[in-house]
Structure formats: C-alpha cells, structure tokens
Amino acid sequence: MKTSSDPPHISVGSLVPPSEGGVAERLAAIVSGSTDAIVSNDLNNIITSWNHGAEHLLGYLSQEAIGKSLDFLVPLDRLQEENLIFQKALKGEWIGTYESDLISKNKQRIAISTTVSPIFDTNGNVIGTSRIARDISTQKKAQHELIIANQEKAKRAAELLIANEEKAKRVAELVIANKELLFQNEEKAKRAAELLIANEEKAKRVAELEIIHEKLQDSLMETIVLARELVELRDPYTARHEKYVGELARAIGEQLGFDADRQQGLRIAGYLHDIGKIIIPAEILSKPGKISAEEYALVKNHVKAGYNLLKQINFPWNISRPVLEHHERLDGGGYPNGLTGDQISMEGRILAVADVVEAMSAYRPYRPALGVEVALAEIERGRGSIYDEKVVDACLALFREKGYKINVEDH
Ligand SMILES: [Fe+2]
Numbered sequence: 455m456k457t458s459s460d461p462p463h464i465s466v467g468s469l470v471p472p473s474e475g476g477v478a479e480r481l482a483a484i485v486s487g488s489t490d491a492i493v494s495n496d497l498n499n500i501i502t503s504w505n506h507g508a509e510h511l512l513g514y515l516s517q518e519a520i521g522k523s524l525d526f527l528v529p530l531d532r533l534q535e536e537n538l539i540f541q542k543a544l545k546g547e548w549i550g551t552y553e554s555d556l557i558s559k560n561k562q563r564i565a566i567s568t569t570v571s572p573i574f575d576t577n578g579n580v581i582g583t584s585r586i587a588r589d590i591s592t593q594k595k596a597q598h599e600l601i602i603a604n605q606e607k608a609k610r611a612a613e614l615l616i617a618n619e620e621k622a623k624r625v626a627e628l629v630i631a632n633k634e635l636l637f638q639n640e641e642k643a644k645r646a647a648e649l650l651i652a653n654e655e656k657a658k659r660v661a662e663l664e665i666i667h668e669k670l671q672d673s674l675m676e677t678i679v680l681a682r683e684l685v686e687l688r689d690p691y692t693a694r695h696e697k698y699v700g701e702l703a704r705a706i707g708e709q710l711g712f713d714a715d716r717q718q719g720l721r722i723a724g725y726l727h728d729i730g731k732i733i734i735p736a737e738i739l740s741k742p743g744k745i746s747a748e749e750y751a752l753v754k755n756h757v758k759a760g761y762n763l764l765k766q767i768n769f770p771w772n773i774s775r776p777v778l779e780h781h782e783r784l785d786g787g788g789y790p791n792g793l794t795g796d797q798i799s800m801e802g803r804i805l806a807v808a809d810v811v812e813a814m815s816a817y818r819p820y821r822p823a824l825g826v827e828v829a830l831a832e833i834e835r836g837r838g839s840i841y842d843e844k845v846v847d848a849c850l851a852l853f854r855e856k857g858y859k860i861n862v863e864d865h
C-alpha cells in the first residue's frame with residue numbers, strides 16, 4: 455500500500471458542483487467516460503456513484519450498485535485490509551496505488567490496481583471516499599505465467615545442472631578409469647620390456663654358449679685330426695684306413711636311423727680306432743707277407759693300447775668302448791675279451807663291420823686289394839653269426855642300393 459505526503463484534494467463540489475454550471479457537466483462526462491472504474495461512497499461505505507468503467511469492470515449496472523455497501527465487492531480475505539484503508543481515507547488520508555482484488559457480478563475475482571481518496575465538503579469535512587480501480591488481471595496473469603515460466607526455467611536449469619554434475623562425475627570416473635588403464639598398460643609394457651631384455655640376455659648367453667660349444671667342437675676335431683696326422687707320419691696306411699672306417703661307420707649309423715650327434719660319435723670312433731698301433735714297431739706294420747705268431751700277438755695289443763689312450767679323454771661320446779670292441783665277434787671268436795652277442799655295444803659292432811669291409815677292400819702291405827665285393831661277401835657270410843645282422847644289412851644296402859663308395863683311389 456502506498457500513501458502520499460501530498461495527496462490530491464478532491465471535494466464533493468468538484469465532482470458535482472451545482473453552482474459552477476459547465477465545469478460540473480464536463481467533470482461528470484470525464485468520470486462517466488473513463489475506462490477505469492470510478493466509485494464513490496459515503497461515510498458508511500455505501501456506494502453513491504458508479505461510472506461506466508465500473509459497470510464494465512464488475513458487471514453491475516449503477517442502479518444495481520448504488521446504495522449497497524462497497525464491501526459486497528470485496529473478497530473476504532481482503533475485507534480487513536480494505537476496512538483499514540477506508541478508515542484512513544475517512545481521516546483525510548490519500549491512499550496511493552496499491553493492488554487488490556474485487557469480485558465481479560459473475561463471481562470472478564478481478565485483480566485491480568487502485569487508489570482511494572477522501573471526499574471533502576466545502577467546509578473541509580470528509581463526507582466519503584472515491585476509488586479509481588483498473589483491471590490488471592491480464593498483467594497479473596502475464597506476471598504469473600512469467601513466474602511459472604521462470605520457475606520452469608529454474609527447474610530445467612537445476613535439472614541441467616544436476617545432469618551436468620552427473621556428466622562431470624562420469625567424466626571424472628572415466629578419467630580415473632583411463633588413468634588406471636594407462637597405468638596398467640604402462641606396467642604391462644614395462645614387464646614386456648623387462649621380459650624382452652631378459653630374453654635378449656638369455657639369447658645372448660645361448661649364442662655365447664653356442665660359440666663356446668662350436669669352438670670346443672672345433673678344437674676337439676683339430677685334436678683328433680692332429681692324432682691322425684701323427685699316426686699318418688709313421689704309418690700312412692693306418693691313417694687312411696682309420697679315415698675311411700670313420701666315414702663308413704657314420705654312414706652305417708645314418709642308414710640305421712641314428713641322429714646326427716650319434717653319427718658324429720661313430721665317425722670319431724672310426725677315426726681313432728687303430729690309434730693303439732703307435733705302440734707297434736713300424737717294420738711289423740709295413741712288413742710284406744705274413745707275420746709271425748709273436749708279431750700277430752703284438753699287433754692285437756693295439757686294441758687295449760688305443761682304449762687306454764682314449765679312455766683318458768672326456769669325449770662327448772663313448773669312444774673308448776667301441777674302440778676296445780672293434781675286433782670282438784658275436785660268436786666270441788674275437789679279441790681282446792672274446793665278448794659275445796649283446797656284450798658288444800652297437801657302436802662296437804658297427805666299427806667291426808666297417809673295419810672289415812674297409813680293410814678287405816684295400817691294399818695291404820702283405821697282400822693286394824681284394825675289392826669291395828669280396829669284403830661284402832665276407833660280412834654277408836658272417837651275417838648274424840660273426841657280425842650283427844642289422845649292421846650287415848645296413849652296410850650292404852649302402853653299397854648295393856645307395857651306391858656308397860669307399861675312396862678307392864687311395865686303395
Ligand atoms: Fe684294428
């Protein structure tokens with residue numbers, strides 16, 4: 455509610471002044487034609503005037519309104535407030551624009567903006583009040599809709615805020631999850647790199663070991679070749695014989711399905727099988743014609759002599775045993791121990807066959823070369839009785855089916 459310190463002074467005479475002729479008519483015409491509701495009432499709040507604006511705003515004709523208490527237009531919840539304003543106006547106070555409500559004839563509650571002024575008589579006594587009211591229901595409705603719209607907006611903004619907070623929370627969770635994933639991936643990559651380094655180290659060590667192994671193999675072979683060369687210096691025939699026995703023994707091993715390592719063991723056993731002959735005087739070895747029984751006994755000692763030499767060397771293969779056994783025969787007729795059957799190692803049996811075949815094929819100081827066929831006939835004759843039948847079969851297959859040749863040029 456607004457009040458003014460400088461209220462307009464309205465007297466009843468200015469509304470209906472009988473003594474001033476044309477002015478009164480003009481004023482009455484203004485009041486009557488105003489689109490605002492202009493209503494006046496007496497000291498008992500009884501309506502004394504009711505213009506067209508009031509008829510239009512509230513639906514009552516002037517004859518329906520005049521003579522009734524203004525209270526019949528006021529909603530119950532506004533009565534107390536309106537009564538206070540009325541009392542103030544009766545004391546001569548002008549009540550500036552305030553918002554209130556009135557009830558129309560068709561029971562509609564109409565929002566109004568209104569002012570209330572006291573009416574004075576010519577002596578300055580208050581004789582009633584005058585009210586100007588304007589319909590603001592459209593404005594009110596617009597305001598209300600604006601408030602609702604703003605509330606909706608605020609609600610949506612709040613929802614948006616919550617949604618954004620949810621999104622931000624999810625983004626934060628995603629960031630954390632990604633960081634963890636990144637960390638896990640880094641850990642994995644680190645472990646993979648460590649594994650790679652470890653594997654590289656291992657591969658390096660394996661390569662180094664392979665080089666060492668190759669060097670050892672090379673030096674072993676160099677030592678074996680050196681031993682053969684030493685034999686050759688003194689006894690060229692035996693050196694060549696050992697070489698060919700070694701090659702043939704390896705080929706028999708291959709024919710029997712031995713792996714490369716076992717074949718290599720056979721070759722070296724062959725290369726060294728007669729190394730014990732270094733103890734036999736050169737003149738006996740190179741003696742043309744037949745040797746005496748004493749000389750033959752001496753020759754037979756080469757087996758044990760070779761064994762004793764070779765058993766001191768730590769070969770990757772068992773070399774000394776087949777060397778010791780290369781003159782043994784399945785029927786026990788061989789030397790030095792007269793072993794029979796399975797007592798002789800497979801390598802020993804192979805060396806025996808290779809030794810006989812090479813020796814019979816080649817030239818001997820005491821006889822001419824007999825040729826491979828004679829040698830093969832000899833092992834065929836002793837197959838299963840003197841010589842191992844599988845070894846004999848493998849050897850025969852080499853020569854007769856696979857075209858194997860001992861290096862005949864040297865024979
Ligand atoms: Fe021998």
Ligand SMILES: [Fe+2]
Binds near residue numbers: 695727813
């Ligand atoms: Fe021999």
